[in-house]
Amino acid sequence: MDDSQLLRYSRQIMLPQIGIEGQERLGNSKILIIGLGGLGSPVAMYLAAAGVGQLQLCDFDRVDLSNLQRQIIHNNDDIGKPKVESARESLLMLNPLVEVITINKRLENESLITQVKQVDAVIDCSDNLITRFAINSACVATQTPLISGATIRMEGQITVFLNDINSSCYRCLYPSNADLEETCTQTGVLAPMAGLIGSLQALEAMKIIMRVGKILAGQLLLIDGLNMEINQIKLTKNSDCPICCQP
Numbered sequence: 001m002d003d004s005q006l007l008r009y010s011r012q013i014m015l016p017q018i019g020i021e022g023q024e025r026l027g028n029s030k031i032l033i034i035g036l037g038g039l040g041s042p043v044a045m046y047l048a049a050a051g052v053g054q055l056q057l058c059d060f061d062r063v064d065l066s067n068l069q070r071q072i073i074h075n076n077d078d079i080g081k082p083k084v085e086s087a088r089e090s091l092l093m094l095n096p097l098v099e100v101i102t103i104n105k106r107l108e109n110e111s112l113i114t115q116v117k118q119v120d121a122v123i124d125c126s127d128n129l130i131t132r133f134a135i136n137s138a139c140v141a142t143q144t145p146l147i148s149g150a151t152i153r154m155e156g157q158i159t160v161f162l163n164d165i166n167s168s169c170y171r172c173l174y175p176s177n178a179d180l181e182e183t184c185t186q187t188g189v190l191a192p193m194a195g196l197i198g199s200l201q202a203l204e205a206m207k208i209i210m211r212v213g214k215i216l217a218g219q220l221l222l223i224d225g226l227n228m229e230i231n232q233i234k235l236t237k238n239s240d241c242p243i244c245c246q247p
């Protein structure tokens, strides 16, 4: 690291748990962010500012006026642009040292697995169950840590699946495809909830990369922003799970 990098990252390097070693781990890491919306915005901005070496951004959507209330990586001039392009511009303005790779399409099956294999962690910032299940399967198959977050109305949740041998997976938590799905498009969401959950996702990803602290693995953190109630529930591996418990 040169002097300007040491200065840029000094406020986290001075933390005894992190130091130069933790910063170098961040700088050598690659993280895939799927979805550049309400959650993906703060996730990508914090990880870029903190000095993650390479961010891979995946989204097939374009910026819409109705996104701007919460998707703070995009601005008014970005309406109509692909979200990954708009996000890339914002991130490079924030920190030109970060390598930003854009994937302007929906990743599926083999292409998703190939992409997941290249990274140290995946952050699920998507907004639908089909995508969440596909990301989960790819992360289980490649034993890649998955940081999963969701928010709707004034509620949010986050958990981490390390996808090692004893880890439960997202499918253990939601066994059925038939679960009634709600999205913030239909139901609404209060913007700071996305900021809150996205910030926690970025924090957990950094802890995994820097190998510090206790990871939110095997625990689901639930935040009710309306009543400011925070709960944590233990997740157990479902021995019938078709994804992580296949014979």
Ligand SMILES: [Zn+2]
Pocket (backbone or CB within 6 Å): 168, 169, 170, 171, 172, 173, 238, 241, 242, 243, 244, 245
């Ligand atoms: Zn499972």
